Amino acid sequence: MRLNIITSNRGKLEEFRAALVPLGIEVAHLPIGYEEVQVDTLEEVVDHGLKELRARGIGDLVIDDSGLFIDALKGFPGVYSAYALRTLGNRGVLRLMEGAEGRGARFTCCIGCSIEGSEDIVVCESCEGQIAKNEKGEGGFGFDPIFIPEGEDRTFAQMPLAEKNAISHRGKAIRSFVEALEERTGQR
Amino acid sequence: MRLNIITSNRGKLEEFRAALVPLGIEVAHLPIGYEEVQVDTLEEVVDHGLKELRARGIGDLVIDDSGLFIDALKGFPGVYSAYALRTLGNRGVLRLMEGAEGRGARFTCCIGCSIEGSEDIVVCESCEGQIAKNEKGEGGFGFDPIFIPEGEDRTFAQMPLAEKNAISHRGKAIRSFVEALEERTGQR
Numbered sequence: 001m002r003l004n005i006i007t008s009n010r011g012k013l014e015e016f017r018a019a020l021v022p023l024g025i026e027v028a029h030l031p032i033g034y035e036e037v038q039v040d041t042l043e044e045v046v047d048h049g050l051k052e053l054r055a056r057g058i059g060d061l062v063i064d065d066s067g068l069f070i071d072a073l074k075g076f077p078g079v080y081s082a083y084a085l086r087t088l089g090n091r092g093v094l095r096l097m098e099g100a101e102g103r104g105a106r107f108t109c110c111i112g113c114s115i116e117g118s119e120d121i122v123v124c125e126s127c128e129g130q131i132a133k134n135e136k137g138e139g140g141f142g143f144d145p146i147f148i149p150e151g152e153d154r155t156f157a158q159m160p161l162a163e164k165n166a167i168s169h170r171g172k173a174i175r176s177f178v179e180a181l182e183e184r185t186g187q188r
Numbered sequence: 189m190r191l192n193i194i195t196s197n198r199g200k201l202e203e204f205r206a207a208l209v210p211l212g213i214e215v216a217h218l219p220i221g222y223e224e225v226q227v228d229t230l231e232e233v234v235d236h237g238l239k240e241l242r243a244r245g246i247g248d249l250v251i252d253d254s255g256l257f258i259d260a261l262k263g264f265p266g267v268y269s270a271y272a273l274r275t276l277g278n279r280g281v282l283r284l285m286e287g288a289e290g291r292g293a294r295f296t297c298c299i300g301c302s303i304e305g306s307e308d309i310v311v312c313e314s315c316e317g318q319i320a321k322n323e324k325g326e327g328g329f330g331f332d333p334i335f336i337p338e339g340e341d342r343t344f345a346q347m348p349l350a351e352k353n354a355i356s357h358r359g360k361a362i363r364s365f366v367e368a369l370e371e372r373t374g375q376r
Contacts, residue, residue, distance in 0.1 A: 035236075038224035038271070048223075076275035080268050083226070087264035092284055096276065 001185065002026035003113070004061040006034060006053070011141065015165070016062065019174045023182070034063060042067055042079055043124055046112035050120050059116045062177075066109040066170060068093075068143045070131060072100035081143065090135050090146045103131040107147060109169040111177045121180045125172035140164060189373065190214035191301070192249040194222060194241070199329065203353070204250060207362045211370070222251060230255055230267055231312055234300035238308050247304045250365075254297040254358060256281075256331045258319060260288035269331065278323050278334045291319040295335060297357040299365045309368045313360035328352060 003025055005016045017027045034049040045065045053061055067081040073096055077084030084093065097103060110124040128150045135145040137157025144156035149167055156164050165171035191213055193204045205215045222237040233253045241249055255269040261284055265272030272281065285291060298312040316338045323333040325345025332344035337355055344352050353359035 036226035038226055038233075038268070045226075073280070074275040076272070076280075078271075078275075080226070080271060083266075083268060084264070087262040087266075088284065092261070092264075095284055095286065096280055098283065 001115075002028060002060060003115075004028050004030040004058065006030050006032060006058075006061055006063045008033070009141075012064065012170070015170065015174060019178055023178065025181075030058070030061065032058075036065070039079065040075075042108055042110040043122060045079055046110045046122055047120070050112045050114045050122075054114055059114060062111065062113045064109060064111040064170070064173070066107065066142075068147065069106050069108060070097070071104040072097065072102055085142055090143060093131070093143065094134070094146060097131050105129055105131050105147065107143075107169040109173040111173045113177065113181065115184070118184060121177065121184065123173055123176040123180055125169050125176055127167060127169040127172065189303075190216060190248060191303075192216050192218040192246065194218050194220060194246075194249055194251045196221070197329075200252065200358070203358065203362060207366055211366065213369075218246070218249065220246075224253070227267065228263075230296055230298040231310060233267055234298045234310055235308070238300045238302045238310075242302055247302060250299065250301045252297060252299045252358070252361070254295065256335065257294050257296060258285070259292040260285065260290055273330055278331060281319070281331065282322070282334060285319050293317055293319050293335065295331075295357040297361040299361045301365065301369065303372070306372060309365065309372065311361055311364040311368055313357055313364055315355060315357040315360065 003020065005013055005027055007013055008031060013029050020027050035052045036045050037048045039045060042065045046063060049063050067078045069075045069078050106126045106128050108124055108126040110122060113121040130148045132146045132148050132155050136155045137145050139159065139161065140157040147156050149156065156168065191208065193201055193215055195201055196219060201217050208215050223240045224233050225236045227233060230253045234251060237251050255266050257263045257266050294314045294316050296312055296314040298310060301309040318336045320334045320336050320343050324343045325333050327347065327349065328345040335344050337344065344356065
């Protein structure tokens with residue numbers, strides 16, 4: 001089997017490659033975009049993306065979308081995390097948290113996969129944590145410098161990649177996706 | 189001619205009715221949603237909405253989308269204004285402006301219209317202004333209490349509706365739309 005990974009992020013591509021190649025799945029990178037809709041859940045974004053790509057005749061594909069959901073901000077930036085990062089950045093989010101009651105938050109990652117002649121797979125996994133008081137660390141990307149996963153005192157950006165992947169939303173989602181794929185295809 | 193106004197906002201519906209009925213255009217309210225995409229401009233949101241509704245067989249329709257674009261926040265909340273209002277509210281936006289260099293902003297409104305057998309009309313108009321230091325006024329809706337239009341010292345929410353409509357992004361866009369419609373249809 002060969003799967004087209006649709007992402008503009010090389011880091012994500014490598015994570016998929018590392019998880020899928022050992023299963024005997026060929027991984028191709030398709031650097032195209034898909035239509036993201038304004039909805040409240042990542043699952044809907046991914047569902048819609050799969051349908052749109054399928055309508056364009058692109059099959060055997062994998063897409064993913066992630067977001068940071070902050071309790072004190074009613075889930076902001078959520079499905080609009082990429083836009084909030086581009087405009088407000090980590091500093092803007094920290095400013096919004098000044099005086100907030102509680103700093104609870106979660107990162108969520110949804111992975112969608114559409115395979116010819118089979119039902120779509122959509123899995124979502126989260127990593128609970130807290131918003132840090134300041135940006136810390138140089139690793140990772142996006143909101144990693146302000147997210148401290150549960151049970152840790154370091155931000156994602158302060159953790160070695162392998163350590164982050166072991167507990168991160170994307171790491172968990174990739175493992176769930178691989179399980180679902182194995183069940184579906186019987187491949188191992 | 190009869191046009192279907194697609195909006196969930198009664199106030200907007202009344203503004204369209206007031207502008208179109210005098211031109212001999214029948215106005216019907218169609219309380220349905222359309223797919224909003226994650227793109228950077230309101231024009232793209234409206235373009236896409238028209239196409240999607242047309243694909244569903246809904247014709248002779250008018251949709252509109254508005255947003256507040258703040259210079260110091262790189263255009264945030266922009267096309268995601270409705271979501272930012274729901275999660276952060278006016279207070280969240282004011283907090284993001286603390287210590288900002290400059291308070292310049294603009295409200296933009298885009299109106300799209302698709303008429304059977306005719307090219308789509310899309311018009312966009314803006315109202316320049318400043319973000320206020322505090323929320324002021326009880327009128328209007330959305331970000332009106334924190335937006336002071338150019339040449340004014342009151343916020344939109346402190347102005348009588350007729351006064352606001354004379355200078356607002358939506359007032360201007362409705363007038364541009366009516367002009368475009370008259371040119372297109374020869375109706376007056």
